Amino acid sequence: MKSSASKYQETAKVIWNKPESRSYYRIGLACSSVYENARPGQFVTLHLPGNLTPLLRRPFSIHRLIKENGHIVGMEILYKVVGGFTEKLTRATAGDPVNLLGPIGKGFTVSKNFKKVALVGGGIGIAPLIFLTDALKESGVRLSNSIACLGGRTSDDILCKTIFKSFDITVCTTTDDGSEGEQALVTRPLEKWITSNNPDMIYACGPMPMLRAVADIANKNKLPCEISIETIMACGLGACLGCAVNKNETTGKYQHACIDGPVFNAKNINL
Numbered sequence: 001m002k003s004s005a006s007k008y009q010e011t012a013k014v015i016w017n018k019p020e021s022r023s024y025y026r027i028g029l030a031c032s033s034v035y036e037n038a039r040p041g042q043f044v045t046l047h048l049p050g051n052l053t054p055l056l057r058r059p060f061s062i063h064r065l066i067k068e069n070g071h072i073v074g075m076e077i078l079y080k081v082v083g084g085f086t087e088k089l090t091r092a093t094a095g096d097p098v099n100l101l102g103p104i105g106k107g108f109t110v111s112k113n114f115k116k117v118a119l120v121g122g123g124i125g126i127a128p129l130i131f132l133t134d135a136l137k138e139s140g141v142r143l144s145n146s147i148a149c150l151g152g153r154t155s156d157d158i159l160c161k162t163i164f165k166s167f168d169i170t171v172c173t174t175t176d177d178g179s180e181g182e183q184a185l186v187t188r189p190l191e192k193w194i195t196s197n198n199p200d201m202i203y204a205c206g207p208m209p210m211l212r213a214v215a216d217i218a219n220k221n222k223l224p225c226e227i228s229i230e231t232i233m234a235c236g237l238g239a240c241l242g243c244a245v246n247k248n249e250t251t252g253k254y255q256h257a258c259i260d261g262p263v264f265n266a267k268n269i270n271l
C-alpha cells in the first residue's frame with residue numbers, strides 16, 4: 001500500500017535475523033524498490049502483524065541496503081534489545097512478516113566534493129553510519145583520509161568495527177569501562193584528530209550528551225556538522241508532536257525530529 005508520495009507501507013518478509021553481540025541483533029528484511037531512493041540517515045517504522053502490544057510502530061534507522069544485480073532487494077536493520085518490541089523482534093525468523101513503513105525523514109548530506117569526513121557513533125547510534133559510509137564511498141569520498149570514532153559503555157556496544165575497517169577508514173574506539181579501545185568519551189579521538197585534519201563534515205549519531213559535545217567541538221573549530229537525533233517517537237509521521245526539537249532561531253520555535261530530521265545541521269537546533 002502506498003501511504004504518501006514518498007513513504008510506502010508494505011508487509012516485508014524476514015530474510016534472516018541473527019545476534020550481533022549480547023544485546024544487539026541484525027535483521028534482513030526484503031523490501032520494495034522504493035528504497036532505491038532512500039538516503040543514509042532516513043529511517044523506517046516497524047510493526048509485527050498480529051501483535052496488539054506494542055501498539056505504536058517503532059522507528060529504526062536503515063543500517064544498510066541489500067542489493068542484488070545492482071537493485072535494492074532488502075535492507076538491514078541493526079537493533080538493540082531494550083523492551084517489548086525489540087524482544088519480540090529477536091524471535092522473528094526467515095519468512096515471517098514485518099510491517100514496514102518508509103523511507104522516512106531527512107538524511108545526511110553526501111557530496112562527491114568531500115575530501116575527508118569524521119563519523120562519530122555512540123552505541124546503537126552507529127546503525128545509520130554504515131549506510132552513510134556506503135553512500136560516501138559510492139560518491140567517491142576518500143575514506144582512507146577519514147575517521148570513524150565509535151564509542152560505547154563496554155566492548156559489547158562497539159559495533160561494526162570490522163565493516164568500517166573494510167572501507168579502509170581509520171577506526172578509533174572508546175569505552176566507559178576501558179574494555180575496548182581507549183577508556184574515554186568518544187569525543188576524545190575526534191578532538192585529537194581534528195587538530196591536524198580539517199574534515200568537510202562531521203557526522204554524528206548517538207545519545208544526546210554525545211551529540212551536544214560533538215556539536216560544541218564542531219562549533220569551536222568552525223566545522224560543518226550534521227547530527228541524527230534518535231528521540232522517542234510516537235507516530236513517526238509529523239502528526240503527534242511528540243518528537244519536538246528546539247530550533248536555534250528566533251522564529252518558529254520547534255521542528256519535528258520525524259519529518260524535519262532525524263538529521264539536522266547541528267547549528268540549526270538547540271540540543
Ligand SMILES: Cc1cc2nc3c(=O)[nH]c(=O)nc-3n(C[C@H](O)[C@H](O)[C@H](O)COP(=O)(O)OP(=O)(O)OC[C@H]3O[C@@H](n4cnc5c(N)ncnc54)[C@H](O)[C@@H]3O)c2cc1C
Nearest residue numbers: 058059060061078079080082083084085086127230231232
Ligand atoms: C529515528 C530513529 C532511529 C532509530 N534507529 C534505531 C536503530 O537503528 N536501532 C535501534 O536499536 N534503535 C533505534 N532507535 C530506537 C528504537 O526506536 C527504540 O529502541 C525502540 O523503539 C524500542 O522499542 P521497544 O518496544 O523494544 O522498547 P520500549 O519498551 O519502547 O523502550 C524500552 C526503553 O528504551 C527507551 N527508549 C525507547 N526509544 C528510545 C529512543 N529513541 N531513545 C532512547 N531511549 C529510548 C524507553 O524509554 C524505555 O526506557 C531509533 C529511534 C529513532 C527515533
Ligand code: FES
Nearest residue numbers: 236238240241258
Ligand atoms: S513522532 Fe509524532 S510528530 Fe514526530
